Amino acid sequence: MAVVLEGRKLTKIFQESIALKDVSFTLRAGEIHGIVGANGSGKSTLMNILYGSRVIRETGGYEGCLIMEGNEVKFNSTKDANKAGVGMVHQELALVRELEAAENIKLNREHLVSWTKKVAGKQLGYVHCQQNREDARKIFRDMGITLDPATLVGRLSISMKQMVEIAREMDKNDLKVLLLDEPTAPLGPTEAKWMMNAIRLIAERGTAVVFISHRLEEVAALCHRITVLRDGVIAAQYDHPPDFDVTAIAQNMIGRTVLQASNGKRRTIKKGSKPLLSFEQYGRTTGAWAGRPTALELYEGEILGITGMAGQGQEMFGYGLFGLLPVEGTVTYQGKTMKMGNVEELVQQGMYLLPDERKELGILGDSPIWKNIVIGKGGHQQRFLKYPSLKGLSPLRQDAIQVYADQIIQQFQIKCLSYQQPVGQLSGGNQQKVCIARAITTHPKVLFIGEPTRGIDIYSKERILEMLLTMREDRGLTIVVSSGELSELRRICDRIAIMYEGCVVDVLTPEQPETEFSRVFAGRRRSTDDEN
Numbered sequence: 001m002a003v004v005l006e007g008r009k010l011t012k013i014f015q016e017s018i019a020l021k022d023v024s025f026t027l028r029a030g031e032i033h034g035i036v037g038a039n040g041s042g043k044s045t046l047m048n049i050l051y052g053s054r055v056i057r058e059t060g061g062y063e064g065c066l067i068m069e070g071n072e073v074k075f076n077s078t079k080d081a082n083k084a085g086v087g088m089v090h091q092e093l094a095l096v097r098e099l100e101a102a103e104n105i106k107l108n109r110e111h112l113v114s115w116t117k118k119v120a121g122k123q124l125g126y127v128h129c130q131q132n133r134e135d136a137r138k139i140f141r142d143m144g145i146t147l148d149p150a151t152l153v154g155r156l157s158i159s160m161k162q163m164v165e166i167a168r169e170m171d172k173n174d175l176k177v178l179l180l181d182e183p184t185a186p187l188g189p190t191e192a193k194w195m196m197n198a199i200r201l202i203a204e205r206g207t208a209v210v211f212i213s214h215r216l217e218e219v220a221a222l223c224h225r226i227t228v229l230r231d232g233v234i235a236a237q238y239d240h241p242p243d244f245d246v247t248a249i250a251q252n253m254i255g256r257t258v259l260q261a262s263n264g265k266r267r268t269i270k271k272g273s274k275p276l277l278s279f280e281q282y283g284r285t286t287g288a289w290a291g292r293p294t295a296l297e298l299y300e301g302e303i304l305g306i307t308g309m310a311g312q313g314q315e316m317f318g319y320g321l322f323g324l325l326p327v328e329g330t331v332t333y334q335g336k337t338m339k340m341g342n343v344e345e346l347v348q349q350g351m352y353l354l355p356d357e358r359k360e361l362g363i364l365g366d367s368p369i370w371k372n373i374v375i376g377k378g379g380h381q382q383r384f385l386k387y388p389s390l391k392g393l394s395p396l397r398q399d400a401i402q403v404y405a406d407q408i409i410q411q412f413q414i415k416c417l418s419y420q421q422p423v424g425q426l427s428g429g430n431q432q433k434v435c436i437a438r439a440i441t442t443h444p445k446v447l448f449i450g451e452p453t454r455g456i457d458i459y460s461k462e463r464i465l466e467m468l469l470t471m472r473e474d475r476g477l478t479i480v481v482s483s484g485e486l487s488e489l490r491r492i493c494d495r496i497a498i499m500y501e502g503c504v505v506d507v508l509t510p511e512q513p514e515t516e517f518s519r520v521f522a523g524r525r526r527s528t529d530d531e532n
């Protein structure tokens with residue numbers, strides 16, 4: 001296979017931090033090239049160089065050179081990269097929800113029907129919707145997916161939104177290189193398989209694909225070659241799938257063996273136990289699955305998982321309770337009816353929500369790491385105040401904060417210059433770790449946490465899961481964790497509720513067989529099955 005794009009001795013330094021050092025690699029037509037590495041190892045920085053992203057230009061550029069089809073190129077903007085045939089799908093989706101799938105794909109490149117002659121070099125016309133939809137339909141066919149191009153993007157599941165993003169890149173003329181930064185991160189196993197099939201079809205058309213993921217099994221199954229980055233340098237390269245040994249790759253990435261966390265003290269709910277928290281006749285009032293009430297009970301000191309295929313409403317319990325989603329129904333906590341959206345009262349009662357959309361809801365990008373960790377809902381937490389009785393007027397205990405922040409940085413392996421570095425300068429995965437650290441620092445009684453390990457590398461994932469288990473053991477914390485990572489939930493949870501179309505279909509124990517989980521994932525209740 002011919003080399004399409006080559007990077008030679010790529011080096012990028014952000015202020016004092018070396019993100020990439022002398023990284024050289026090639027991309028061949030039709031190959032899927034996996035890039036793996038721990039959080040902060042330089043994966044996104046490499047993609048940003050290949051895509052001419054603004055962040056690289058605005059922080060002093062990079063050293064080394066890029067060769068595209070034999071010629072040296074310098075991408076000063078993403079437009080330059082697009083022109084040369086390089087496309088990218090970022091972790092954060094960039095779609096217009098109010099437009100249909102075809103309109104998103106053809107945005108700014110629409111087919112037009114002209115209805116005036118050219119006047120002063122300009123021509124008026126209208127958008128040829130049919131032709132645009134036809135193009136989109138053809139690409140969906142090429143990707144192997146069935147989707148009506150006229151569907152509004154806002155109505156699509158997260159996996160289909162990802163597909164539309166990829167389709168948009170594919171529609172750009174002569175796509176030679178497609179960069180995919182963790183495209184499967186928000187997807188469950190089934191949707192990830194669809195996505196991987198679509199990526200295979202794209203590569204078969206001759207496009208070179210770069211695939212980043214923290215799920216090493218996925219990378220090993222999909223890629224033709226794998227490059228391992230560690231602290232900004234290439235730690236290993238694997239050129240043949242038979243050499244892809246996931247344990248060895250993990251060892252190369254992290255530099256140590258990864259021990260899996262597991263729940264050694266699984267709790268069973270005794271018959272007749274009173275729930276700590278119960279949701280009754282509870283459901284969304286708008287959007288998908290509106291008007292379909294469901295119920296859920298949570299018992300003191302348990303770790304309850306909530307899962308299902310992507311987009312089945314897993315987040316609605318925590319989000320609804322904290323007023324981030326319009327919901328109806330009754331929520332009772334320790335026998336008291338709670339008012340939905342009354343965050344002050346919820347926090348007073350010891351509840352904390354760490355949503356899965358942490359970028360929008362959880363990060364103060366310009367503030368230092370320590371501030372992001374110790375800030376509580378109503379200001380800094382008491383134990384970090386010199387004079388707690390003065391509340392907001394009290395100076396902070398900076399020495400205690402530094403010790404605590406350093407301990408968290410060590411424990412979670414947060415890659416940073418110091419506890420004072422602004423969080424916005426950290427890699428995506430390291431930002432996630434800071435958010436999780438803040439949640440556990442508030443010492444809640446009930447913690448709602450969404451996708452605790454999304455975007456987190458394989459070592460830190462286990463440390464975070466371990467931390468949740470320890471908090472339950474040591475402090476009696478009750479945890480509701482919504483996640484698409486069923487294997488992780490089965491390792492740490494006491495019970496797992498499975499959602500389908502906005503309702504809890506069943507609550508299983510982690511030991512129940514795979515077949516039982518598959519059946520409930522497809523929306524089939526045990527009782528219905530038993531009756532048949």
Ligand SMILES: Nc1ncnc2c1ncn2[C@@H]1O[C@H](COP(=O)(O)OP(=O)(O)OP(=O)(O)O)[C@@H](O)[C@H]1O
Pocket residue numbers: 014015017018019037038039040041042043044045046055059415416424425426427428429430455
């Ligand atoms: N805008 C920035 N300013 C300062 N440092 C930055 C900036 N962007 C990235 N870095 C630093 O560059 C290093 C590499 O970050 P990068 O985002 O490439 O890692 P990554 O491998 O993609 O991580 P993740 O798996 O968490 O997404 C990190 O140490 C990060 O703090």
